[in-house]
Amino acid sequence: MxxxxxxxxxxxxxxxxxxxxxxxxxxxxxxxxxxxxxxxxxxxxxxxxxxxxxxxxxxxxxxxxxxxxxxxxxxxxxxxxxxxxxxxxxxxxxxxxxxxxxxxxxxxxxxxxxxxxxxxxxxxxxxxxxxxxxxxxxxxxxxxxxxxxxxxxxxxxxxxxxxxxxxxxxxxxxxxxxxxxxxxxxxxxxxxxxxxxxxxxxxxxxxxxxxxxxxxxxxxxxxxxxxSETAASPHGRPRRPFDPLLAGQPALEEDCGVALMTFEASRPFHPERLHEALDVLLDGVVASQGRLWIASNPDDILWLESAGEALGIHHVGHWLAARPDGDADPEHRLAAALYWDQTHGDRHSSISVLCHRSTPEAVHAALTAALVTDAEFSRGPDFLADLPSPFGTGHQDPCDDFPVTDRDDRTYSTDNSEGETR
Structure with a gap:
């Protein structure tokens, strides 16, 4: 209830x-x-x-x-x-x-x-x-x-x-x-x-x-x-995939080598190049989180979250453009209105990254290089959807932990020490 x-x-x-x-x-x-x-x-x-x-x-x-x-x-x-x-x-x-x-x-x-x-x-x-x-x-x-x-x-x-x-x-x-x-x-x-x-x-x-x-x-x-608590803090409310990534208006300027950056993209990630680029979020980064649009998963909203040298990617729903009934919560509808494209709908990638040894420039460059190129984009959605993907599916027993959202049971995780899917 x-x-x-x-x-x-x-x-x-x-x-x-x-x-x-x-x-x-x-x-x-x-x-x-x-x-x-x-x-x-x-x-x-x-x-x-x-x-x-x-x-x-x-x-x-x-x-x-x-x-x-x-x-x-x-x-x-x-x-x-x-x-x-x-x-x-x-x-x-x-x-x-x-x-x-x-x-x-x-x-x-x-x-x-x-x-x-x-x-x-x-x-x-x-x-x-x-x-x-x-x-x-x-x-x-x-x-x-x-x-x-x-x-x-x-x-x-x-x-x-x-x-x-x-x-x-x-x-x-x-x-x-x-x-x-x-x-x-x-x-x-x-x-x-x-x-x-x-x-x-x-x-x-x-x-x-x-x-x-x-x-x-x-x-x-x-x-x-x-x-001194503010109304913008959680107060027991679990996060949702379309909550603002910069809720609470955090400082974006660098301080003591710590810098918070955002990465936005209106084209999908190439799955294999993204897999290779993920290491940039596992070295010199405190934490990252955000929504991913991956070419091989055109209808899926994937949620990325990392902390230290561990990272996970989970399926959290479908883009509004991929829902025939158009059903979505208010936060999703608001985000869809902000990102809407006549061809791709609300599909986009949006990631916040908190660096402490790495630099925002290095992270931005690595993620940008992982996006599909103009030449790949021009070959159409069927070509993009058929790209080989290392992001397989795996079962996560509901008993293993309390659910955070209405995520399904697909997950991808890696860490910097092993560098492998498990």
Missing amino acids: EPTDSTARTPLTLVTGLDRTASARITLAMHAPGTATVSTDLRNLDSGTVVQVVHRIDADGVDHLSVDDVHLEHGCVSCTLRLSLIPLLQELHRDPSITQIVLALDPALEPEKIAQEIRSRAGDDLAIVDTVCGVDAGSWLTAATGEITLAEAGLSIGEDERTLAQIAVAQIRFADAIVIEGADSAGGAWELARLHSVLIRLAPAAGMRTLNSQQTLDAALLAGLRA
């Missing part, structure tokens, strides 16, 4: 971040009478359990603490959280002594996917008011630009090939408020300024506070931070 406008919904705040200690401090600062805090801990996955901690403070200020081991449902973390976490949150919603809920997520979880699940299954009971993300100043940027997997970092087990970079970037992009801790461990003023440059370009609409190791994160500071 989608959220309603009912005022009876219980406010819910998500707390996220790679640093477990920072998340704990944020959560502690939100403890108050009428608050219930739910924490998820995936560190016991190898024993087949997820630990859920519920800390309630009633109106009289009396603490109630419970710790439960929730057994994995057929070995699936997502199904376990879906079947145990959502009912627990709804139970707290029905408790008249609870006026707000704080959900502290394990570092391996992406808040957007949790929010999607809560909105779809408990939207009439819970209102996600904001997401607060904790950042360790000394380690975040290294994690967000690397190739270390969650399993290698000890945050997950088994065949989970997601990287710290993918999780770190996803957590920041979905944040309404960001707490940077340990500013004096960043390595110096320039390194801290560079971290700020990255964060304010990933989440330009979010409120932000920076603390050194001697400063305390308390309720007053956190309240001030949350008051």
